[in-house]
């Protein structure tokens with residue numbers, strides 16, 4: 001099942017539990033706006049030419065998207081992904097997930113997502129800058145501080161946000177709050193870089209506590225060692241969790257006694273990946289999700305836990321640091337096996353929550369210290385977990401439906417309160 005079908009299914013199940021009427025259900029499902037920024041070779045609505053000169057003088061064309069899903073609770077919010085597999089349906093699903101995620105976190109935003117179908121590893125820094133600037137020129141009048149606020153996702157980071165800010169500011173004047181996840185020097189928030197991984201730590205601690213356990217001594221496996229995976233590994237290992245296997249696009253490594261995460265972080269920065277790290281044995285990256293462990297943390301791509309591998313998963317808990325890592329069929333299989341899944345729209349909400357803090361700081365023109373950022377994040381994550389658990393009790397459902405019913409109810413109430421007048 002593709003990401004959009006899976007997200008729509010979870011929404012409909014939640015809507016049924018909440019007894020929403022069909023008009024409201026339809027309104028919540030259809031994106032507010034889909035913006036397609038395309039090269040002149042394609043003909044499609046919102047068509048724009050997005051061609052960049054490559055360093056060798058040839059021209060290259062790429063397809064970019066921004067899907068704005070819902071703004072009932074506030075400006076739309078969500079990352080921009082650079083990856084070869086970026087395509088409209090997936091961006092659409094990710095935008096919808098952002099609406100539910102911001103509602104679970106109870107921050108005053110709706111949801112959006114964007115992306116460009118490209119392989120950032122095959123582009124030079126100056127090519128990436130040109131591509132980001134051209135993309136921003138195509139969408140600058142559709143994003144804005146009170147409209148739609150982009151942020152980093154896979155394949156993008158603070159530098160990408162700096163280019164967007166600079167390009168946007170040429171049209172609209174200096175507007176630091178138009179993007180979050182910026183470099184600190186340009187108004188970024190202390191703690192944003194680590195925030196999604198730190199949120200994963202808080203979420204995992206809350207889940208284990210609920211089951212009468214602590215992180216200390218738990219064996220964890222993490223797929224993905226980029227922004228989210230590496231910060232999660234660092235912070236979890238600092239709290240006594242034993243990270244026994246890690247993978248990224250270059251390969252996978254395992255050490256049953258626990259990997260030395262500080263050394264692995266240094267190694268992967270120097271070698272652009274975990275492959276070849278001497279503190280563990282190389283394993284097949286395809287087997288990382290079925291390695292023996294207590295907690296499995298997918299922190300890379302969507303759809304990786306599916307009917308092909310769900311039966312083989314040995315973890316007792318899955319903490320969804322990535323967006324949509326678990327296919328609905330796998331969800332059912334894991335449920336039958338008694339595996340507890342902490343869903344993405346709560347587990348990885350630490351990033352967008354600190355993005356919200358960044359936006360607030362930019363609007364106030366006042367910078368928080370890192371301790372305040374981290375303490376506030378913990379407060380939001382703790383409250384989020386409690387709210388999700390309460391919905392589980394009310395609707396007698398699992399954590400995913402608990403999170404979905406919480407979110408859909410909040411967005412449905414905001415939509416209804418704003419009224420239906422045209």
Ligand SMILES: NC(=O)C1=CN([C@@H]2O[C@H](COP(=O)(O)OP(=O)(O)OC[C@H]3O[C@@H](n4cnc5c(N)ncnc54)[C@H](O)[C@@H]3O)[C@@H](O)[C@H]2O)C=CC1
Pocket residue numbers: 152153154155156196223224225226227228229247248249250285299300301302321322323348349351352
């Ligand atoms: N950056 C953020 O603040 C947030 C990110 N997320 C989600 O977390 C996930 C990871 O995002 P980031 O860490 O930001 O991206 P990133 O680009 O910093 O890192 C991605 C990591 O995944 C690895 N990877 C890619 N393909 C892989 C494969 N086939 N097998 C194993 N590893 C593979 C890469 O090598 C890299 O280590 C994505 O699903 C993203 O949507 C969710 C919430 C916030």
Ligand SMILES: O=C(O)CCC(=O)C(=O)O
Pocket residue numbers: 077078079080101149150151152153180181323348349351352353355
């Ligand atoms: O920080 C943000 O605004 C959004 C991050 C994001 O794309 C996500 O949570 O999936």
